[in-house]
Amino acid sequence: METTTNLVVNRQVRKRSNLWERIRYHKYFYIMLIPIIAWYIIFCYVPMYGVTLAFKTYDFSKGITGSPWTGIQNFKDILNDSQYLSSLKNTIIISFGKLIFHFPIPILLAFLINQIAGQKMKKLYQTVFTFPHFISWVVLGGIITNILGSQGVYNQIIGLFGFESSSLLTSPSFFRPLIYITHIWKEIGWDSIIYLAALAGINPELYEAADMDGASRLQKIGHVSWPGIKSTVAILFILTVGLMMNVSFDQIYNLYSSPVYDVGDTVDTYILRTTMSVGSNFGLLAAAGLIKSVASMFLLLFANFVVKKFGEQGLF
Template sequence: MANAQALKSGKTGKTGKSRFIRDLMMNKYLYLMMIPVVAYYIVFHYAPMYGALIAFKEYTPMKGILGSDWVGLKHFNDFFNSYYFVRILKNTLIISLYSLLFEFPAPIILALLINEVRSKAFKRVAQTITYMPYFISLVVICGIITDFTNADGVINRLFMLFGYDGQAMLQKPELFRPIYILSEIWQRIGWESIIYIAALMSIDLEQYEAARMDGASRLKQIFHITLPGIMPTIAIMLILRMGNLLNVGFEKIILLYNPVTYETADVISSFVYRKGLLEFGWSYSSAVGLFNSVINLVLLITANYVSRKVNKSSLW
C-alpha cells in the first residue's frame, strides 16, 4: 500500500510538473511580462522586510543591522507608554474612518451618476474633468489647498461672507481633517471611479430591458440591478481599503500640517517620517511602522473573512 501511495504521489507530482511546463510553453509571453512585476515586489516589498529587525535592535549605521545590539521589545514599550501613542493612533483612526465613510463611496456614486447619463459627449467631458486632479503633482495640489485656505485665499474669503473669522484654515486644528478628506475626494474620485465604471459595463443590458418592461423606475433599477451587479467589485475594493486603513499617506500630511495642527493632523506615517528621518530614531520609527503593518494585516484578514461569509466575495 505504501508503494502504491508513493507511486501515486510521484505520478501526481510528475503530472503537475508537466502541466506547468506545458502551460509555461503555451503562455511564455505572459510569463515574460510577469517577470518585471514579480521582480518589483521581491526587490521593493519582500527584500526590505529583512530590515524589520531594526525594530528589535538599537540600530547604528556603523554596526549594521546584524551587528547592532539586540533590545527586544524596548522600542515598542517606549512607544506604547509615550504621550504620542494615543494621539497619533486616534488621529490615524479618525482620518481613516472619515476616509472610509466619505471618500470610499464617492467614486461609486460618481460611477452610478455617469452610468445614468445618456449623452456620450457629456460622459467623456465629465470623466476627463474628474480624472485631471489625480494627475496633478501632490506638491502642486497642496500648494493650491494652502493658497486657497490662507487668510486672503478664495475659499477663506468666501467663508468670511458667512461669518468666518478669516484666520488661515490650516492653522486651525479642528479644520485640518475636513480639509484633508475633501481634498482627497476631489483629487481621487475620478480616478477611483474607473474600476466601478468598468464593472458597470459588464452588467447584462437585458436585465434593464426586462426591468423596464415590468415598470421598474430608474431608481429601482439602480438598487436591484446596478448595485448588486457591482457588489463583488465593491467588496474587493473595501477589503483592500480595510487592509490599508491605517496607512494614511504621510506625503500630503507633512505638506499640509504644522506644529499648531499636530494635535489633530499627526498620524502614524508622519510620526514615523519625523522620528526616523528628521530625528534619526531609526529603531524607534521602525517599531512604530511594524506595529502599523501588523494592525493592517489583521484588519485585512478580518475584512476578507467577513466578506467571504457575508457575500461570498473575497481575495482568497
C-alpha cells in the same frame, strides 16, 4: 493500498504536467509578469531584513546586521511615547473617516455616469471628475494655502465684510473635515474608473429585460447594476481596509502644521519628523513602522473575513 497510492501519485503527476503545459501555453503572459515580480522582490521583500532593526539599537559603525539586539525594548519605549500614541489614534480616526465618507461616493458617481445616455457626455464627465487626480498634492496644497491661509482669499473676502480673519488651516476642528473634503474632490473620479469598467461589462440584455418588465432606473441599479459590480466592490473594500494605516502622507504633510499636530499628525508624519530630528533612534522608529504594518495585516484579514460572511469571494 498500493493501487490507491499509485492513483494518488499519478493524479499529482498529471496535475504538475497540466500546470507546466498551461504555463508553456501562456508563457508570454508570464514573461510580462517578470518585471512586476522582480520589482516586488527587490523593493518589497529584500528590504524586509530591515525589520530586524525594530529589535536592535542602531549603530552607524556596525550597520543593521552588526547592531546590538535589545529585544522588545523599542516597542515598550514607543508605546510609552505620548506623541506616537496620538499619531496612531489620528491615523485610525482619519483612516476610518476616509473609509466612511469617501469609499461609497465613487460607487455612486459610477452609477450616475453610467445613467448618462450619450457616450460623449459620459467621457466628458469622467474626464472632468478624473482630472484632479493628476494634480500633485504639493501643487494642491499651495492652492489650498492661498485660499484658506491667514493671508488667503477666504480671509480677504470676509475682511471686506468686517469679520475677523482666521486661518482655517490651523484650526483643529476644521482640519480633519478639510482632509476628507479635499481627498474626495481629488480622488473620486479616479476611484470610480474601475466601477465604470465593471458596469460596462454587464450584459446589456439584462437592462433590456428590465426595461421590458417596466423597471425604473433605481430598480435597474438595484437589481442589475449593483449585483454586477458588488464582487468588485468587495475586493476594493478589502484592499482599502488593508491600506487604511497608510493614510495619504503627501496630503497631510502638505496641509498640516504644528497647531494641528494633535488632530492631524499620523504615524508616517510622526516617523518623518522624528527621523529628521538630531540623534533619532532608528530602532524605535522601525518598531513604530512595524506596529503599523502588523495592524494593517490584521485589518486586511478582518475585511476579508467580513466580505466572506456577506457571501462574497474574498482575496483568500
